[in-house]
Amino acid sequence: MTEAVEYDVVVLGGGPAGENIVDRTRAAGLSTALVESELVGGECSYWACVPSKALLRPALARSEARRVPGLAGAVQGPLDTEAVFAHRDYWTGDWKDDGQLDWLDSVGAHLYRGHGRLYGVRKVAVTSPEGEHHILAARHAVVVATGTRAVVPDLPGIAGARPWTSREATSARRVPGRLLIVGGSVVAAEMATAWQALGSRVTVLVRGSGLLPRMEPFAGELVAEALTEAGAVVRTGVAVEAVVRDGPAGPVTVVLEGGETLEGDELLMATGRAPRTEDIGLETVGLTPGDWIGVDEGCRVPGHDWLYAVGDVNHRALLTHQGKYQARIAGAAIAARAAGSPALDEGRWGAHAATADTEALPQAVFTDPEAAAVGLTLAEAERAGHRVRAVDYDLGKVSGAGLYADGYRGRARIVVDLDREVLLGATFVGPGAAELVHAATVAVVGEVPIGRLWHAVPSFPTISEVWLRLLEAYRG
Numbered sequence: 001m002t003e004a005v006e007y008d009v010v011v012l013g014g015g016p017a018g019e020n021i022v023d024r025t026r027a028a029g030l031s032t033a034l035v036e037s038e039l040v041g042g043e044c045s046y047w048a049c050v051p052s053k054a055l056l057r058p059a060l061a062r063s064e065a066r067r068v069p070g071l072a073g074a075v076q077g078p079l080d081t082e083a084v085f086a087h088r089d090y091w092t093g094d095w096k097d098d099g100q101l102d103w104l105d106s107v108g109a110h111l112y113r114g115h116g117r118l119y120g121v122r123k124v125a126v127t128s129p130e131g132e133h134h135i136l137a138a139r140h141a142v143v144v145a146t147g148t149r150a151v152v153p154d155l156p157g158i159a160g161a162r163p164w165t166s167r168e169a170t171s172a173r174r175v176p177g178r179l180l181i182v183g184g185s186v187v188a189a190e191m192a193t194a195w196q197a198l199g200s201r202v203t204v205l206v207r208g209s210g211l212l213p214r215m216e217p218f219a220g221e222l223v224a225e226a227l228t229e230a231g232a233v234v235r236t237g238v239a240v241e242a243v244v245r246d247g248p249a250g251p252v253t254v255v256l257e258g259g260e261t262l263e264g265d266e267l268l269m270a271t272g273r274a275p276r277t278e279d280i281g282l283e284t285v286g287l288t289p290g291d292w293i294g295v296d297e298g299c300r301v302p303g304h305d306w307l308y309a310v311g312d313v314n315h316r317a318l319l320t321h322q323g324k325y326q327a328r329i330a331g332a333a334i335a336a337r338a339a340g341s342p343a344l345d346e347g348r349w350g351a352h353a354a355t356a357d358t359e360a361l362p363q364a365v366f367t368d369p370e371a372a373a374v375g376l377t378l379a380e381a382e383r384a385g386h387r388v389r390a391v392d393y394d395l396g397k398v399s400g401a402g403l404y405a406d407g408y409r410g411r412a413r414i415v416v417d418l419d420r421e422v423l424l425g426a427t428f429v430g431p432g433a434a435e436l437v438h439a440a441t442v443a444v445v446g447e448v449p450i451g452r453l454w455h456a457v458p459s460f461p462t463i464s465e466v467w468l469r470l471l472e473a474y475r476g
Contacts, residue, residue, distance in 0.1 A: 031110075155242055218411050391470050396410055
């Protein structure tokens with residue numbers, strides 16, 4: 001190994017969270033090295049958020065256009081799959097990270113391509129694809145931002161079946177005639193929406209009671225109804241026991257509990273994520289390889305005043321925007337400590353506390369209809385001991401929704417803390433509903449009193465007028 005090269009900060013993992021740490025520490029004038037074994041930009045840019053939304057946008061636009069008078073007749077044909085794939089490929093940079101490298105150069109960060117491992121306190125060892133070795137030493141902080149990988153359950157026959165994970169589902173170049181999807185998660189729901197629209201006959205197999213289990217139950221119900229109407233099959237309460245593939249390119253068969261079999265041309269396992277920590281040297285600093293990395297509210301690892309973990313790897317909130325938020329919080333804390341700040345603002349909603357991870361977590365799911373939520377569901381609020389009331393409204397009854405699309409179907413809910421009369425959560429389901437969630441996020445984070453929200457007048461005729469209807473329903 002060569003002599004250690006010193007930086008103020010060393011970042012292990014170049015996805016969105018790692019990039020945002022680089023951005024914040026460089027803005028503070030700290031020298032920063034980034035270590036990445038794959039593409040700078042990470043899972044989100046190449047195999048998750050970006051390509052999935054590029055696949056979904058034509059599907060959603062066509063679905064909405066088919067419900068607009070004067071336009072519906074012009075959009076009855078199939079999607080141009082090659083054009084959709086080309087659009088996706090453009091947004092992934094054809095799976096090249098040249099643009100990200102230009103950005104790194106512009107901020108003055110140093111990239112080390114290769115596999116990085118912690119090498120004791122404040123050190124990272126990097127092995128490049130060519131076999132070169134480097135030791136990087138951090139004066140102030142090492143930040144782990146290695147993200148997660150898809151989990152494929154160890155079922156009989158699964159290895160030989162070569163199932164898709166989210167990576168293959170977002171990068172495939174051929175539309176399978178029949179696509180089996182196992183799971184009820186966001187990945188399962190979004191990819192069912194995308195591939196059904198692209199021409200696959202989709203079957204979704206959910207072990208639990210419905211899709212999108214982390215949202216209000218009506219969200220998954222409305223998405224499942226729409227998928228069924230589009231021609232997909234959604235089955236709940238079923239479990240897969242084994243998988244069989246007929247030859248290298250033959251059909252794949254899943255065996256359900258009880259012996260029933262289903263055949264498809266491809267199988268997507270959308271069955272969860274695991275931290276990419278099995279081989280990053282956690283054992284050299286007293287942590288367990290393969291585990292999630294626990295952190296405090298400032299994303300610092302307890303007992304290690306130099307070690308931080310941001311993004312999916314800390315298991316606080318497995319969402320790209322929350323990983324970037326955590327990176328902004330941790331970056332500010334690293335910069336403050338490096339500058340010798342005697343005290344950090346680590347209280348609730350403080351500058352160095354990632355409070356939103358637990359109290360105002362927003363999410364948008366780009367299914368048809370879209371589903372978006374922030375904060376606590378009714379069940380979560382009740383379990384937490386809050387005295388709450390849920391207020392629901394049929395989103396299709398709002399004038400803006402009716403003008404948006406004929407036969408608009410959707411639903412909105414706010415969860416009100418009755419003791420403080422502030423919102424603890426909100427959920428919106430319907431076409432275009434993803435754009436409603438940020439207003440709710442501001443209300444939850446700002447703890448805006450219901451009485452003040454009454455003065456936040458929504459423009460007419462927009463779908464956002466649902467806010468007025470919800471408040472009217474609350475006031476009776």
